[in-house]
Amino acid sequence: MTALAAHPDTFRPGRATARLIGSGMVAVGVFLSGFVINEPAPYEVFMAGLIGLWFILGLKISRTTGVLLIFMLLYMVGGMLSLTQMSKGVVDGAVYLAVTFFLALSSVFFCAIIEDDHRRLTLIFDAWTAAAVITALLGILGYFNAFPGSHVFTLYDRAKGAFQDPNVFGPYLVCPALYLIHGILTGKIKHLPIRAGSLAILTFGVFLSFSRAAWAMFLFSAMMMVAIMFIKERSGAFRLKVLIIVLAGAALGVVAIIVALQIPQISDLLTQRTKLVQDYDGERLGRFARHQLGFLSAMSQPLGIGPMVFSTIYPEDEHNIWLKSLTTYGWLGLLTYLGLVWSSIWFGFKYMFRNRPWQPFLVAAWIVLCAHELIGNVIDTDHWRHHFMLFGIVWGCAALEHRHQKQLARRAVGQSQ
Numbered sequence: 082m083t084a085l086a087a088h089p090d091t092f093r094p095g096r097a098t099a100r101l102i103g104s105g106m107v108a109v110g111v112f113l114s115g116f117v118i119n120e121p122a123p124y125e126v127f128m129a130g131l132i133g134l135w136f137i138l139g140l141k142i143s144r145t146t147g148v149l150l151i152f153m154l155l156y157m158v159g160g161m162l163s164l165t166q167m168s169k170g171v172v173d174g175a176v177y178l179a180v181t182f183f184l185a186l187s188s189v190f191f192c193a194i195i196e197d198d199h200r201r202l203t204l205i206f207d208a209w210t211a212a213a214v215i216t217a218l219l220g221i222l223g224y225f226n227a228f229p230g231s232h233v234f235t236l237y238d239r240a241k242g243a244f245q246d247p248n249v250f251g252p253y254l255v256c257p258a259l260y261l262i263h264g265i266l267t268g269k270i271k272h273l274p275i276r277a278g279s280l281a282i283l284t285f286g287v288f289l290s291f292s293r294a295a296w297a298m299f300l301f302s303a304m305m306m307v308a309i310m311f312i313k314e315r316s317g318a319f320r321l322k323v324l325i326i327v328l329a330g331a332a333l334g335v336v337a338i339i340v341a342l343q344i345p346q347i348s349d350l351l352t353q354r355t356k357l358v359q360d361y362d363g364e365r366l367g368r369f370a371r372h373q374l375g376f377l378s379a380m381s382q383p384l385g386i387g388p389m390v391f392s393t394i395y396p397e398d399e400h401n402i403w404l405k406s407l408t409t410y411g412w413l414g415l416l417t418y419l420g421l422v423w424s425s426i427w428f429g430f431k432y433m434f435r436n437r438p439w440q441p442f443l444v445a446a447w448i449v450l451c452a453h454e455l456i457g458n459v460i461d462t463d464h465w466r467h468h469f470m471l472f473g474i475v476w477g478c479a480a481l482e483h484r485h486q487k488q489l490a491r492r493a494v495g496q497s498q
Contacts, residue, residue, distance in 0.1 A: 103138075104201050106131055107194060108208040114466050115212025115253065116243040118233070124466060129183060132190045145480035146192045149472070152421040153185035159406075159414030163385030170389065177388035177409075184469040191473025195439075196480035202442040205474070206260045209467075213257035214279050216242035217286030220250060224289045238350055240289035248460060251287045251295025253467050255452065258283045258299065259306050259445040266310055266323055267441075284334070288341070291350055294456040301455070305448045313434055371395050375404045385411035402457030409463070422454050425472060428479040435482065443478035446471050 110131050113124040142150060160178045167174050194201055220242035223234025234242055244250040261280040265273060287299050307327055311320060342348045375391065391408045392398045399405045406415040429447030433440065450471045453462055462468045 100198070103135065104194075104198070104204055107201060108204040111205050111208040111470070112212045114209070114470065115216040117245060117249075117466070118243050120245075125183065128187055128190075132186060135190065135194065140190075140193050140197065142189075142193060143196055143480055143484070145476065145483050146189060146196060148424075149192050149421075149476045150189045152417055152424075153189060155417040156410055156414055156421070157182055157185060159385070159410035159412075159417060160388070162413065163387050163409055163411045166382070166384050167387035167390060170387070170393075174388040174390075180464055184464065184466060187466070188469040188473040188476070191470055192477040192480060195474065195477025196484065199439045199478075199481050202439055202474070202477075205470075206257070206442060206445070209470075210257040210260055210279065213254045213286075214282050216244065216250065217254055217282050219243055220286050221282070221289060238346070239291040240286060242286065247290040248292045248294060249465055251290030251292035252298055252453065252456070252465070254283045254287050255295065255298050255302050256445055256449040256467065256471065258287070259302055259448060260441075262303060262306050263310070263441050263445060265326060266307075285337070288338075289347075294460050298449070298452040298456055302448050302452050305451075306444065309433065309444055309448070371397065371399070372401050372404055375399060375401075375408060379404070379407040383412045385409055385414065398461060400459060400461055402454075402460070402462050405461050405463050421472070425450060425475045426454075429475055432479060432482045437482065437485070439478045439481055442474060446474040446478070450475055 110124065110128045113122070113127055116122065117124060157178065160181060164171065164174050164178060191205070195205075217240075219231075219234045220240030222228065223231040223242075224238075224240040226232060234240065236245075236247055239247040241247040241250045244253065258280055261276045261283070264276050265280065268276065284299070287295050307323060310323060314320065314323075342351065374395070379385070386394075386408050388409045389398075391404075399408060402418075403415065406418045410418070426447075429443060429450070433444045433447055437443075450468075453465075453468055453471065456462070
């Protein structure tokens, strides 16, 4: 692999210290993303100040980061146009769009700070993993009512950790789980116990969320990670190691499920949740019927209908990110979101096999982002904090690659002269 140029702050101790403190604050912000019981959560308050501070101090927006910013601004323009279609509840709609704007800005922020220094990816993923393990433990302890008041970490007999909804809690754990899987497959044996133990906690947390979307995401993402590692690493010894670890993990998983099924509380809820189509999915004006009616109605409303209006027309919210984009952000919002998603998928697919320091982080984030877009067909991911963070990570890695290619081009020109 071509060596990367030394960081420009290497010989500026004062500035380097400030950057170190700033990077530590980024890690704190990411850690807080795992604790969202009430809103506004500590994450919003802390990150709003941190984002403002970084940009005041001169965080640069490169061409790649600028394209992500344009996507987010167009998405917001769609939302503002949709707001004009509302006859009542305009204030609530404006607040909803303000949250969207903050989350959109957070994705641009993560992209910019990652491009500024790829080493922040390690801090981001370590902080995310630590938060995920803690919130998963809270969900597990709450599910088994391990201490007085622990029920606050469950909802409808499902683990939700320090989140408001099990359907957000479960998906939040998937990216850190992939990070641990990659570490187990490629890391040193001495780190295996803590990584394996942490992965077991996250896996059990996903299981106890009883979120079908989270289960599907976890299985899809884990299989994709193993498949990509098999393709990338051509060593026979490594592939044998991967095969052994995967088989051992699968065997342990089966044993764990069998043991869990001996608990009536888990067995009954699992039987209910494993139905492919729930009553609220297929009934009249159920989830799938609302999708069809919503898309047909949106064809005659190019500006959308406004934030949170859909649930006043139908029994529940959209539960579909594509329909949500149409109703809340109009045709412009849907087209923008489609462009953002496909650009993100293309960047990850194009760059994930290149041997770079940021390659493992790109692979994990890209896989989980793809999984989020798949489950977006049956769930609304519009205001999921970690979803926007995933966009920022993928685009940040793309920006790093673009900068790296420019450096290589300059060196080639210099050597030819």
